[in-house]
Amino acid sequence: MLDTRTVRAFADGFGGEVIRPGEPKYDAARAVWNGLVDRRPGLVVLPDGTADVVAALRFARERDLLVAVRGGGHSIPGFSTCDDGMVIDLSRMRGATVDPERRTAVCAGGALLSELDEAAQSVGLVCPVGVVSHLVTADGGIVRVSADENPDLFWGVRGAGANFGIAVSFEYALHALGHPVTHGTVVHPIERAGELAQLFVQMAETGPDELWLGFYVRLALPVENFPSGIGGRPIAAVSVLHCGQPREAERDLARLSAFGPPVAGSIEPKPHLTAQRLGDVAAAWGHRFYMKSAFLHSLPEELVDQAVRHAHGIPQGAEGEFGFWSGGRAIAQVPEDATRRALP
Ligand SMILES: Cc1cc2nc3c(=O)[nH]c(=O)nc-3n(C[C@H](O)[C@H](O)[C@H](O)COP(=O)(O)OP(=O)(O)OC[C@H]3O[C@@H](n4cnc5c(N)ncnc54)[C@H](O)[C@@H]3O)c2cc1C
Structure with a gap:
């Protein structure tokens, strides 16, 4: 436990802001993106620059405090905060x-x-x-x-x-990247999930480096403005982002168009900045979010069947999904051991 006099002395020499439990700003300062994460740090410091970061770290080391570093606060498991220790929140160091x-x-x-x-x-x-x-x-x-x-x-x-x-x-x-990207989602009835999964795999395996795809089995959210009768029901969907020229994207996505008219669709050329912001509302701060992930080398039929079965069991009013993202191509050019230990 940090005594008030020690913290006050540190805060007096600190260029940024220091927030302690019990202060009016404390609850806002300890909040992170995932509403499920509810930690109570002993101190939140907001440095204005490198010298403040160094000072904060020295203070923490001298007192053997646990330190969590916070950038945007989006860590889903909540790694950018901690109980009792010091959160170094970089949100004043922008640009x-x-x-x-x-x-x-x-x-x-x-x-x-x-x-x-x-x-x-x-x-x-x-x-x-x-x-x-x-x-x-x-x-x-x-x-x-x-x-x-x-x-x-x-x-x-x-x-x-x-x-x-x-x-x-x-x-x-x-x-x-000076041209629009081709981006969006096509939604099909859940009964076509197996066929759509096969098409997703084919396109991911044979498509160009410019194409990213995701296959989803999930509930149609009421906010998505689907035709009546679909809201809240399980659906199958494919999302794409193609960063080539729009005419190349049209060619590379022809098989998806030929799959049949979707229940709903939003794939079209749009500015990159527009595509980047489209998830902002659905991924707003404070939702309670639980997620698990794994790497797959293939997408077995049985797994898609399981996802469909479980999608029917998602309670009404909840937002759950099974998402399968293509991860090869340009991403796979980064060596396996560049950012983590290589898999055996
Ligand atoms: C809605 C949503 C969508 C996402 N989409 C994508 C995506 O499309 N692509 C993708 O790659 N990832 C995505 N992610 C994952 C995201 O990139 C990671 O969670 C990332 O770590 C978030 O960075 P942050 O600074 O906001 O997180 P924070 O929670 O602030 O930090 C995450 C981790 O990095 C550490 N850290 C943060 N800043 C620094 C720093 N300056 N120096 C040292 N350590 C630091 C923290 O201590 C913590 O351990 C998404 C996450 C969410 C919640």
Whole structure:
């Protein structure tokens, strides 16, 4: 337990903000994206810059406090908060700057994805996120980490799932994207789930690198404005994002169009920034969210049958889904052991 005098002395020399239990801002400061996560840190600190991050870490180390680092707060299991210890919340360290010549973007440690998306798209570039970072290490040192500089630390911070340090600045490689992406979902009756799953697998296996697909068995949500009778009932759906030219997307998605008229459909060319924001309302802060995931090398018929069976059992009013995402292609070009230990 931290005594008031110690915390006050720390707060007086700290550039950012320090929030303690019992203060008016405490409940808002301890909230994270997933409403299921309800932790009560002993202290929430919001640094204004690198010097504050170093000071916060030193304070925590000297008192052997558990530290959780918070960026956007979206960690589904709640890794960016803790009970009793110190949360270092980077939300005051914002901003993204793009260098169009080098095709890179530099983001502050607490920058949100929308800041990076908007800065990159303003000059026809895009970032699928993540290559280099500047780090305050767990002992308070400041280093640059990349594939070439401090590579062990770079590997650890990307994939080990533990607090190796705090990234106060990220540098990302950008790619050209000056045209609309083709994005959206087609919904079909649940009775066609097996056929749709087969088509999803074929398209994922034979489609171009530009195409990402997801296959879903879930309830139709009332907010989705489906034709009457569908709301709240199980459906099968395929979502796509094609980042090639719209005419290439039309060609690559022809088999999906030929599958038959959907119950509802929203696949069309749209600006990348529009596609990026479409999930914002459904994924709003504070919902209670539970999720489990695994890697699959194939999509057996039996698994789809099980998903359909369980979808019929989702209670009315709840929002549950089975989602299968294609993960190969360009994603698979990143070596298996680049961000985690290779599977045996
Ligand atoms: C609705 C939703 C949609 C998502 N969609 C995608 C998606 O399309 N693609 C995808 O790849 N992921 C997706 N994710 C997963 C998301 O990218 C991860 O949960 C990510 O870690 C969230 O980052 P954050 O900064 O918001 O999270 P936080 O909860 O703040 O942090 C997550 C973890 O990273 C640590 N951390 C955060 N910032 C720093 C920092 N600057 N330095 C060191 N450690 C830090 C935290 O301590 C914590 O362990 C999604 C998550 C949600 C909730």
